[in-house]
Amino acid sequence: MGTAKQNKLLKYILIGCAAVILILSVVLCVTAVKNKNLKNGGSAASEALVSASEERESLEAARASEAESYQNQLREQSSAFADEKNALNQTIADLNKQLAVKRAAEAATGAPKPLAPGEYPDWSNKTIYLTFDDGPSPRTPEVLKILRDNGVKATFFVTHISGKSSHYMKDIVAEGHTIALHSYTHDYDKIYASEEAYFADLQQISDLVYSETGVRTNLIRFPGGSSNIVSRFNPGIMTRLTQQVTDKGYVYFDWNVVSGDANRGGATAQQIINNCRKVSKKSDSVIVLMHDSAEKRTTVEALPEVIAYYKAAGCKFATITESTPPAHQRVAN
Numbered sequence: 001m002g003t004a005k006q007n008k009l010l011k012y013i014l015i016g017c018a019a020v021i022l023i024l025s026v027v028l029c030v031t032a033v034k035n036k037n038l039k040n041g042g043s044a045a046s047e048a049l050v051s052a053s054e055e056r057e058s059l060e061a062a063r064a065s066e067a068e069s070y071q072n073q074l075r076e077q078s079s080a081f082a083d084e085k086n087a088l089n090q091t092i093a094d095l096n097k098q099l100a101v102k103r104a105a106e107a108a109t110g111a112p113k114p115l116a117p118g119e120y121p122d123w124s125n126k127t128i129y130l131t132f133d134d135g136p137s138p139r140t141p142e143v144l145k146i147l148r149d150n151g152v153k154a155t156f157f158v159t160h161i162s163g164k165s166s167h168y169m170k171d172i173v174a175e176g177h178t179i180a181l182h183s184y185t186h187d188y189d190k191i192y193a194s195e196e197a198y199f200a201d202l203q204q205i206s207d208l209v210y211s212e213t214g215v216r217t218n219l220i221r222f223p224g225g226s227s228n229i230v231s232r233f234n235p236g237i238m239t240r241l242t243q244q245v246t247d248k249g250y251v252y253f254d255w256n257v258v259s260g261d262a263n264r265g266g267a268t269a270q271q272i273i274n275n276c277r278k279v280s281k282k283s284d285s286v287i288v289l290m291h292d293s294a295e296k297r298t299t300v301e302a303l304p305e306v307i308a309y310y311k312a313a314g315c316k317f318a319t320i321t322e323s324t325p326p327a328h329q330r331v332a333n
């Protein structure tokens with residue numbers, strides 16, 4: 001019995017040992033698998049981290065390069081602006097220099113100081129006849145406006161120099177000014193070539209004035225005036241013409257104040273104003289020579305002040321008629 005019991009006990013012990021070994025083996029296997037999984041998962045996470053960091057670095061690099069490119073553009077633009085600014089400053093400096101030279105030149109011509117009301121001459125016995133030669137021109141409307149604004153009437157010795165402006169003749173007449181004849185062509189070589197040539201030209205302008213305005217006038221002014229020397233290529237022609245126009249019933253007018261607006265090289269507005277103040281004490285009848293043409297901008301600029309001066313001096317204004325003293329100059333050919 002003893003041995004059978006021992007054998008049985010031994011058998012139980014062996015079975016128990018096998019079971020323990022089996023359990024241990026299973027536990028070990030499970031642990032090993034778990035460890036392996038953990039290890040694999042960690043590596044994937046770490047790879048993801050590395051890739052995210054690389055992406056961030058590349059984004060930062062891109063931003064930095066973009067910022068630098070903007071900065072470069074800004075630097076280029078600001079350098080271009082600086083160049084432009086320098087160029088403009090240079091232009092301003094040049095213009096200021098020119099202006100200073102111009103002002104000095106004007107001052108040197110003896111620009112008069114503005115006069116106080118009591119300092120004007122007393123010319124209340126004088127009548128001013130403003131006369132405009134060589135028009136109508138693209139400037140005629142400006143001249144007419146100044147005259148209108150100042151309530152002054154003038155006389156226009158007209159031409160066909162600016163043929164496209166002929167329609168202003170009727171405005172001259174409509175605004176109460178006097179229209180008179182100067183020349184159709186104003187071409188000295190042509191009109192002073194012979195008496196016939198002169199009268200043909202005179203008839204042409206007379207007919208043009210008549211067709212534009214309905215006015216037939218006998219009031220004339222010779223191109224260059226009766227004392228001109230441009231006609232000397234035909235000796236004595238002015239002596240003959242001054243007689244012949246009178247014989248034919250025309251009345252010719254010269255001037256006794258020269259605005260200087262036809263001077264060679266032109267005249268500034270201030271020079272024109274100064275010239276118009278040079279009125280002889282002796283003449284009560286003052287015929288002022290001015291010009292109405294596209295290039296005579298300074299005449300238009302000076303006109304309001306010229307009129308203001310005569311008004312302040314007490315002068316009257318009138319338009320030329322047959323009975324106006326004609327201010328004849330000495331015939332020099």
Ligand SMILES: [Zn+2]
Pocket residue numbers: 133134182186223224
């Ligand atoms: Zn003229």
